[in-house]
Amino acid sequence: MKKLLSPAFAKDSTRLVLSVALTFVGLLLVTFLIGRVVPIDPLLAAVGDRAPAEVYERVRVELGLDKPLWQQFWIYMVKVVQGDFGRSVLTSNVVLDDILRVFPATLELATLATLLGVSLGVPFGVIAAVNQGRWPDQLARVIGLLGYSVPVFWLGLMGLLLFYAKLGWVAGPGRVSVAFDDYVTPITGVILFDSAVQGEWEAFGDAFRHLILPAGVLGYFSLAYISRMTRSFMIEQLRQEYIVTARVKGLSEARVIWRHALGNVMVPLITVIALSYGNLLEGTVLTETVFAWPGLGLYITNSLLSADMNAVLGGTIMVGIVFIGINLLSDVLYRFVDPRAK
Amino acid sequence: MYDRLIRFDLTDVSKLYGSLAESWSVGPDGKTYTFKLRPNIKFQSGNPITAADAVYSLQRAVILNKSPGFILTQFGFNKDNVKDRIKAADAHTLIVVTEKAVAPSFFYYCMTATVASIVDSKEVMKHEKAGDFGNDWLKTNSAGGGPYKLVSWKANEGYTQEANPIWFRGKPSNRRVVVRHVGEPASQQLLLEKGDADYARNLTKDQLDSVRKNSDVKVEFGRKGSILYLGLNQKNPNLGKPEVREALKWLTDYDGIEANIVKSAYVPHQSFLPQGFLGALSDRPYKYDVAKAKELLAKAGLANGFSVTMDTRNNSPIIDIAQALQAQWAKAGVKLEIIPGDGKQTLTKYRARTHDIYIGQWGPDYQDPHTNAETFAMNVDNTENAKSKTLAWRNTWDIPAMTKKTEALVLEQDAKKRADGYLEIQREHQKVSPFVIMFQQIEVTAHRKNVDGFIIGPSFDNNFYYNIKKN
Numbered sequence: 001m002k003k004l005l006s007p008a009f010a011k012d013s014t015r016l017v018l019s020v021a022l023t024f025v026g027l028l029l030v031t032f033l034i035g036r037v038v039p040i041d042p043l044l045a046a047v048g049d050r051a052p053a054e055v056y057e058r059v060r061v062e063l064g065l066d067k068p069l070w071q072q073f074w075i076y077m078v079k080v081v082q083g084d085f086g087r088s089v090l091t092s093n094v095v096l097d098d099i100l101r102v103f104p105a106t107l108e109l110a111t112l113a114t115l116l117g118v119s120l121g122v123p124f125g126v127i128a129a130v131n132q133g134r135w136p137d138q139l140a141r142v143i144g145l146l147g148y149s150v151p152v153f154w155l156g157l158m159g160l161l162l163f164y165a166k167l168g169w170v171a172g173p174g175r176v177s178v179a180f181d182d183y184v185t186p187i188t189g190v191i192l193f194d195s196a197v198q199g200e201w202e203a204f205g206d207a208f209r210h211l212i213l214p215a216g217v218l219g220y221f222s223l224a225y226i227s228r229m230t231r232s233f234m235i236e237q238l239r240q241e242y243i244v245t246a247r248v249k250g251l252s253e254a255r256v257i258w259r260h261a262l263g264n265v266m267v268p269l270i271t272v273i274a275l276s277y278g279n280l281l282e283g284t285v286l287t288e289t290v291f292a293w294p295g296l297g298l299y300i301t302n303s304l305l306s307a308d309m310n311a312v313l314g315g316t317i318m319v320g321i322v323f324i325g326i327n328l329l330s331d332v333l334y335r336f337v338d339p340r341a342k
Numbered sequence: 343m344y345d346r347l348i349r350f351d352l353t354d355v356s357k358l359y360g361s362l363a364e365s366w367s368v369g370p371d372g373k374t375y376t377f378k379l380r381p382n383i384k385f386q387s388g389n390p391i392t393a394a395d396a397v398y399s400l401q402r403a404v405i406l407n408k409s410p411g412f413i414l415t416q417f418g419f420n421k422d423n424v425k426d427r428i429k430a431a432d433a434h435t436l437i438v439v440t441e442k443a444v445a446p447s448f449f450y451y452c453m454t455a456t457v458a459s460i461v462d463s464k465e466v467m468k469h470e471k472a473g474d475f476g477n478d479w480l481k482t483n484s485a486g487g488g489p490y491k492l493v494s495w496k497a498n499e500g501y502t503q504e505a506n507p508i509w510f511r512g513k514p515s516n517r518r519v520v521v522r523h524v525g526e527p528a529s530q531q532l533l534l535e536k537g538d539a540d541y542a543r544n545l546t547k548d549q550l551d552s553v554r555k556n557s558d559v560k561v562e563f564g565r566k567g568s569i570l571y572l573g574l575n576q577k578n579p580n581l582g583k584p585e586v587r588e589a590l591k592w593l594t595d596y597d598g599i600e601a602n603i604v605k606s607a608y609v610p611h612q613s614f615l616p617q618g619f620l621g622a623l624s625d626r627p628y629k630y631d632v633a634k635a636k637e638l639l640a641k642a643g644l645a646n647g648f649s650v651t652m653d654t655r656n657n658s659p660i661i662d663i664a665q666a667l668q669a670q671w672a673k674a675g676v677k678l679e680i681i682p683g684d685g686k687q688t689l690t691k692y693r694a695r696t697h698d699i700y701i702g703q704w705g706p707d708y709q710d711p712h713t714n715a716e717t718f719a720m721n722v723d724n725t726e727n728a729k730s731k732t733l734a735w736r737n738t739w740d741i742p743a744m745t746k747k748t749e750a751l752v753l754e755q756d757a758k759k760r761a762d763g764y765l766e767i768q769r770e771h772q773k774v775s776p777f778v779i780m781f782q783q784i785e786v787t788a789h790r791k792n793v794d795g796f797i798i799g800p801s802f803d804n805n806f807y808y809n810i811k812k813n
Contacts, residue, residue, distance in 0.1 A: 041690045044690065055412075088497075091497030160532055165536055172529070172533050172538050173524055173532070174524070177538070178520045178538070182493065288525075289526045290528070291529070292523065292524040302498060305684060306685075
């Protein structure tokens with residue numbers, strides 16, 4: 001805890017936040033410009049193809065599209081800082097409300113998937129490294145390669161076909177069954193959490209049955225990545241002299257591997273896990289489509305396809321915030337696991 | 343969720359029936375319409391449905407003037423005069439005065455449009471914010487007198503409706519309707535076959551073939567109002583030649599495209615009024631005939647064909663149809679280059695009329711034939727900055743004579759004569775227009791055998807749930 005309060009940490013954090021803020025403005029500018037230079041008339045999305053010329057003109061002024069570009073950007077920036085992303089023309093909701101509705105769905109899915117990926121991927125990687133070249137390594141390699149190369153979309157459909165349609169072990173597409181629609185009062189929007197807090201265990205079970213397959217599919221994908229990375233980090237560590245020393249000292253093999261070697265790969269491993277978690281949090285369009293999962297990826301893609309720039313920019317900023325958050329989190333975690341910091 | 347004063351019969355469009363109104367008539371001046379509302383009917387809130395609600399609803403639509411507002415404002419209403427022109431004579435009598443004496447059938451069909459729905463004025467006014475007529479609140483709530491009320495609405499995700507127990511035609515037998523957006527048709531198929539969904543509305547051709555084999559599933563279809571067509575820009579000197587326009591109509595293999603690409607989604611149709619509209623022409627004079635097309639091209643001095651581009655949205659089935667046309671047209675030497683783009687991109691170009699050929703869909707705005715006639719057969723001003731930019735304008739098709747004829751039909755008082763007039767215009771249009779009208783959309787719905795009664799109407803607001811029964 002002391003580390004968190006030290007001036008060095010505060011200084012680092014300030015630098016981080018500053019660099020992040022700069023990146024942010026850059027991100028905003030680029031997305032904004034892309035939104036304005038694409039050969040798409042943003043008003044079409046707002047008024048529809050049939051609107052008479054007067055309506056078209058009125059909405060143009062209403063949306064401030066008659067102003068010079070730099071002025072539009074400035075107005076946009078000021079609003080964003082106040083948390084106002086404008087309205088989505090597709091849903092005609094306030095973009096922030098939309099995002100707050102779709103993001104929990106993605107968060108729930110990505111978190112469970114990452115938990116699965118880490119809890120299986122790390123041991124897989126370690127076992128593969130220890131048994132380098134022998135059958136456990138080959139098996140882990142095949143599993144990893146499959147996870148890498150099979151399209152998530154296809155995997156999802158096959159999963160549905162087998163576990164939902166044929167075996168009936170899990171529930172089908174959607175976040176909850178029709179019977180549980182609007183059953184749990186949303187607090188955070190993360191259904192597992194909300195239903196548990198309210199003691200609605202039936203709803204919890206239903207949500208879990210819906211979640212397990214998409215989370216499994218995405219988890220498999222992140223498992224593949226995490227286990228491959230763990231393996232290569234571990235192999236490098238196991239070649240180090242301190243491992244030999246530890247063994248000579250008579251420490252048990254398990255202790256050498258799981259405590260000393262694994263302890264030393266924690267820092268790069270956290271980076272890998274954070275990156276893969278971040279990727280999942282961006283939303284995974286294909287998985288969300290197959291599982292009718294109303295998440296962030298689907299939201300941004302739909303908005304993009306309808307030239308709904310407010311929503312796209314809002315979504316992009318959300319992704320930016322997610323990455324900053326994850327960066328900060330892994331920064332904090334480094335301090336806890338880095339042996340040199342102890 | 344909302345009812346209107348009058349509606350049209352889905353099986354015979356020429357028949358209108360009273361919904362909230364029990365009778366309606368037009369005065370001798372041809373401009374004063376009187377609607378008598380049914381007595382003792384109520385909104386879902388329990389408030390009585392009165393002429394005052396009808397007045398509020400129609401004035402609201404005119405003053406808000408969102409995109410569909412023109413369906414009403416084309417009768418001369420605007421925010422300054424609407425208070426005088428739409429009035430209640432007593433609690434059950436609504437008087438509407440239009441600017442010009444138009445064809446009564448035109449006005450009545452427009453009154454069957456969504457924008458003429460009747461809202462519960464007391465309930466809506468309670469939720470008014472900054473003069474928005476409750477618009478914001480109504481996005482996620484309902485205040486109507488129809489068979490269902492809204493329980494929840496999540497954009498792009500789904501919605502839930504619950505039966506309105508005091509609907510004036512009796513409580514719907516189906517208590518709750520949950521509509522979910524499932525983007526992947528394969529997932530829809532699984533949900534349907536597993537029995538977790540009762541209806542699946544977006545199955546593809548192959549999936550429909552596959553669910554037909556399932557004895558628990560039934561497939562049915564309804565005709566929609568959308569038309570799939572090609573627009574040939576007359577700015578292109580080759581497309582501007584009448585022989586070339588006709589040749590392309592002969593060069594299109596309507597039946598082949600139907601069988602191989604759009605089966606269960608479209609049926610061949612070659613006139614601008616879709617089946618199910620007053621005066622729709624069902625003639626199909628064109629079929630795939632390469633020899634005839636070659637002859638016409640030779641007459642136009644293009645015996646060796648020519649090159650032309652087509653802006654095509656990059657999704658199925660549009661892109662697939664474009665590719666089929668590419669192969670079919672090549673037989674007569676017409677080299678078609680496909681420019682793929684997303685919907686908004688191609689539309690932006692089309693609206694600026696910088697395309698050669700545009701392939702796309704057109705759906706009618708309301709149930710009257712004028713909606714399509716106006717856009718396909720009228721072009722009041724063909725200059726770049728014209729006020730009215732119809733589809734004819736977008737294809738730079740200058741047609742003063744046809745414009746006049748089409749305009750005259752709006753005023754025709756006799757419904758039969760009016761229908762005949764549209765037939766005549768469509769026949770001419772079919773021959774000379776720069777529109778290769780190919781298909782009319784149908785909607786195919788697959789459902790569980792034990793659930794039946796969903797009504798598929800010609801547009802999204804004529805799909806009705808209230809008849810659905812589950813055994």
